[in-house]
């Protein structure tokens with residue numbers, strides 16, 4: 641694979657063939673992680689998180705350590721010189737000298753792209769504002785592939801905050817690389833960005849806007865998202881929308897027998913804990929698969945850099 645030394649800012653930085661190959665590597669790493677222990681020994685990954693994170697940061701760190709590599713970084717700007725007024729640019733340029741690759745999460749759209757312009761080491765986008773979260777889309781696709789056997793032909797319903805969820809943008813663009821994909825969009829007014837919608841249609845995805853019940857009834861994969869309180873215009877809007885698309889267990893009676901429920905997590909009101917006991921609930925498995933997927937990505941990007 642030719643991922644060595646490359647930046648991953650958008651999911652579209654990888655082709656379908658590269659994604660499929662990455663998933664085959666992830667599968668090997670999931671089955672026999674010990675075969676890969678030590679393969680990144682002596683390498684250092686920097687994790688620069690300017691926004692909160694549990695899964696993305698910890699699964700990157702776990703992945704790096706499973707490969708025998710090391711991690712430096714921060715999980716919030718407190719404790720860094722950003723508190724003294726140092727710029728993002730100077731921070732990134734400095735850290736470049738301490739690592740072989742970096743993962744960046746930042747509230748500003750385009751932050752990872754900006755870093756990639758500034759430094760020579762590979763930059764992996766761990767989420768840039770409401771724009772993209774490519775490695776989450778890799779985990780989402782990998783989970784679908786593992787549970788369903790293929791991604792081609794899948795019917796995915798995207799629920800709730802499609803306007804601010806960066807995971808949704810990356811997932812839609814990722815699914816667009818596959819054949820015969822159908823997307824059902826169900827949102828209480830937080831609609832998918834037009835440029836992402838148009839790109840999906842251009843690449844041959846069938847897109848339909850539906851209500852919550854219809855989405856649950858038709859979908860093979862229900863991708864639930866949290867209403868992103870921190871990115872809404874007002875608290876009022878949040879209070880009005882937070883429960884609007886709640887996935888109540890009673891609605892799930894209408895669902896297909898082979899339904900898969902995914903959520904990038906963290907969850908709030910939209911996904912009640914009563915759903916956890918359903919056979920369809922796969923979101924914790926999805927979170928756990930973040931490790932082999934990120935192991936595969938780090939291995940391919942960092943080997944030999």
Ligand code: NCD
Nearest residue numbers: 695696767773866904905906
């Ligand atoms: C998401 C994120 O940060 O974009 N979480 C994740 O990385 N798994 C989802 C969210 O914050 O709602």
